[in-house]
Amino acid sequence: MAGKLSQEELEEMKAAFESGSLLGAATKLQEELESLKNQSLDIAVTGESGSGKSSFVNAIRGLRDEDEGAAKTEVVESTKDPEAYSHPVLPNVTIWDLPGIGTPKFQPHTYLKQVNFSHYDFFIIIATERFTFLQTNLAQEIHKMRKRFYYVRSKVDSDLHAAQTRRPSTYDEDQILQEIRENCIKNLKKEGEASPRVFLICSWNWKKYDFPLLQETLANELDAHKRHAFILSLPNISAKILEKKKAELKKHVWKLALVSGAIAAIPVPGLSLACDVAILAVNMKLYLIAFGLDDNSLARLAKQVGKPVAELKSVIKTVPMADSISKEWVVSLLARSGCAAVMIAEDLLDFVPIIGPLLSGGVSFGTTYYMLKRFLNDASKDAQNVLAKVLS
Ligand SMILES: Nc1nc2c(ncn2[C@@H]2O[C@H](COP(=O)(O)OP(=O)(O)O)[C@@H](O)[C@H]2O)c(=O)[nH]1
Ligand SMILES: [Mg+2]
Structure with a gap:
């Protein structure tokens, strides 16, 4: 047995x-x-202010906004330093809520140094609506530092909801998702990404859209030790x-x-x-x-x-x-x-x-x-x- x-x-x-x-x-x-x-795993979450970073930090820790220890969302970001959120049960896993990109204080070429890039195992770059040079410039810098990054398109539930309200009779979820995906890829290509990969997510619905695929991809692309920590950290x-x-x-x-x-x-x-x-x-x-x-x-x-x-x-x-x-x-x-x-x-x-x-x-x-x-x-x-x- x-x-x-x-x-x-x-x-x-x-x-x-x-x-x-x-x-x-x-x-x-x-x-x-x-x-x-004892293997530590440090995941950095970055993107513009309001893009859903803090919400994503909670999601990947398996927390709702109202749970104890959850990152505060919907707050005007005052964050000047990366904020550490340890995993609710695995102290060796930390998710970092990074300061928003695109503010005068954080320029792409200095941002990574300011947030101590060497500390993280990989970066999640989040955007709502569209990806621009802000995200791709950052990605290029991350790439130069020989680190991995993943593009995440947040709040797709809002897009779907809006589409359903706008054209209820022809509403087709898969088609809208496909349109969002193509649009993201188009924007990223325009900014010089040769073959971009984008994960479409809603931070409140961990089982839907590309959230499971994102988790699967991260697990597969981490080395064996980090993979062990990551897999154990996944919400059940x-x-x-x-x-x-x-x-x-x-x-x-x-x-x-x-x-x-x-x-x-x-x-x-x-x-x-x-x-x-x-x-x-x-x-x-x-x-x-x-x-x-x-x-x-x-x-x-x-x-x-x-x-x-x-x-x-x-x-x-x-x-x-x-x-x-x-x-x-x-x-x-x-x-x-x-x-x-x-x-x-x-x-x-x-x-x-x-x-x-x-x-x-x-x-x-x-x-x-x-x-x-x-x-x-x-x-x-x-x-x-x-x-x-x-x-x-
Ligand atoms: N509909 C929807 N709203 C979201 C999602 N993620 C975040 N939000 C909302 O977007 C706003 C900004 O989110 P927050 O996580 O604070 O963004 P941050 O400034 O990047 O940390 C808040 O009102 C969140 O509730 C999502 O997946 N779907
Ligand atoms: Mg925040």
Whole structure:
């Protein structure tokens, strides 16, 4: 049930053993996992004043304007410095609301220095209505600094609404969107962009238009470490995002198991097995937080969708809240999973050729591997249940 190793995982695993020793492999993996966990991701959001920057900052953090900690919108910008907004549950991810472009204080050639460009992983350049030299000049400067940027056309919901009011009988959403897209591309080409890409979005509707495509594109174009942080930071608003998170987390389970097996096998008090309970506790908690199964995220979600939080919690069948995961809880879970060892054996057949020597005494590897995979499955199922409840 926990699933077999993919070919890719097997290859990675073989590569980890290049040093020839188990301890060497485990040390390397531990370093890799640490750096993954501590990886920062900094996203810069820029554009003219009023273009919807602050609203986009909220959207990408999965927040509504009225949520606690949301960026203030609809305010005349007084921002002279980039404003940092950390992700609601992942402190290593920060979205930066940059000062508006096109003001006398911020000229394209000095803007990037003024906002400390080197700090960001990529830039979102937002425009309403039309793109002009303001956006393209900035893009060119960003490109010169060897950074990525993405053109985002905001407020398409307003355009659609206006079109529907104006010509209700011939209204065709796809056609209007296509017109907006072509128009943006035309303007960008006029300003010298050879083959521009534009994402059409509404910051209040995270599932519609090009918002999902933008998220997908960012995830694909980030390097592996940043991608990990980005995927975990996505708001839990669709089955697809939940699947993506699960797949991303699953990739690293065997590494955690190996570290637990090789370095940190510690007898569990009262049980006839050894494994690193701390590794289990830390990662189970991380899974729950990534899936929004923590008190804060659920309270926020309940408020956003206007349902009592108890109703959302009522469909969480298998896993506890992130906030109640402790080492003691993990020990009790291990005690309850007495039959785990039998199931482990089957799951581990894949590993035998690679880590055969470890397996003989490697209960810790097996326990960690099995427990994490099963917990990840359970947590993602419960997250899907919550999502279904939200949509019902
Ligand atoms: N209809 C619509 N209005 C938006 C959208 N994004 C922002 N706005 C509105 O545009 C105005 C300016 O937005 P804000 O985020 O404060 O822009 P900023 O000055 O660039 O930070 C506010 O009234 C927002 O509510 C959107 O996607 N659709
Ligand atoms: Mg603003």
